[in-house]
Amino acid sequence: MDWGTLVATVSGGLIALSGTVLAEKLRRRHEDDRSSETRRRAVYVEFITAAGVCHARLRQLAQDPDAEADLEAAARLALADAAIHEVRERLFIDATTEIAGAGQAMFERLRALQRVVATGAWQTSPAFHDVYHPYLDAVWAYRVAVRQELEDGSFSPTAFGWEAWDGKDRCAVCRAGRDGALPVEA
Numbered sequence: 001m002d003w004g005t006l007v008a009t010v011s012g013g014l015i016a017l018s019g020t021v022l023a024e025k026l027r028r029r030h031e032d033d034r035s036s037e038t039r040r041r042a043v044y045v046e047f048i049t050a051a052g053v054c055h056a057r058l059r060q061l062a063q064d065p066d067a068e069a070d071l072e073a074a075a076r077l078a079l080a081d082a083a084i085h086e087v088r089e090r091l092f093i094d095a096t097t098e099i100a101g102a103g104q105a106m107f108e109r110l111r112a113l114q115r116v117v118a119t120g121a122w123q124t125s126p127a128f129h130d131v132y133h134p135y136l137d138a139v140w141a142y143r144v145a146v147r148q149e150l151e152d153g154s155f156s157p158t159a160f161g162w163e164a165w166d167g168k169d170r171c172a173v174c175r176a177g178r179d180g181a182l183p184v185e186a
Contacts, residue, residue: 061117
């Protein structure tokens with residue numbers, strides 16, 4: 001029996017098997033990374049969508065706060081109906097630290113908006129705008145952070161012809177206040 005042939009055959013088989021195992025491990029890692037990125041992307045979009053639903057309801061309440069019998073309950077319900085708390089928990093689990101932080105900052109600004117709406121602030125009131133514009137700024141900070149992570153790219157307000165993310169430069173109420181006119185509450 002020729003031991004050299006046997007050793008070469010066994011060695012070749014072990015090398016081939018090792019290569020196959022390594023290739024499979026790398027393929028699984030790549031699939032896991034893609035799956036994780038897909039899951040993160042989905043929760044990032046779901047979070048900002050839930051915040052948008054809540055924001056729209058809060059703005060609706062602020063258009064005529066007197067129309068609601070229990071404005072505080074209606075403002076709380078805006079968050080519950082949007083399911084933002086549930087999505088936020090998934091964000092904390094799946095998001096990177098930077099995105100979770102930007103999401104939490106956005107959530108805190110949304111809660112500030114919810115609280116001021118619950119007090120009966122009209123959409124044209126200074127109290128509303130004092131929390132509304134920081135919320136818009138936090139929304140855009142979240143979007144920019146997500147974009148930087150997922151696409152390794154960013155943009156600035158100037159890409160849209162704006163001065164800042166907070167929207168004050170485009171806000172008729174804030175512009176009227178700057179010009180000395182007082183906002184009108186219904």
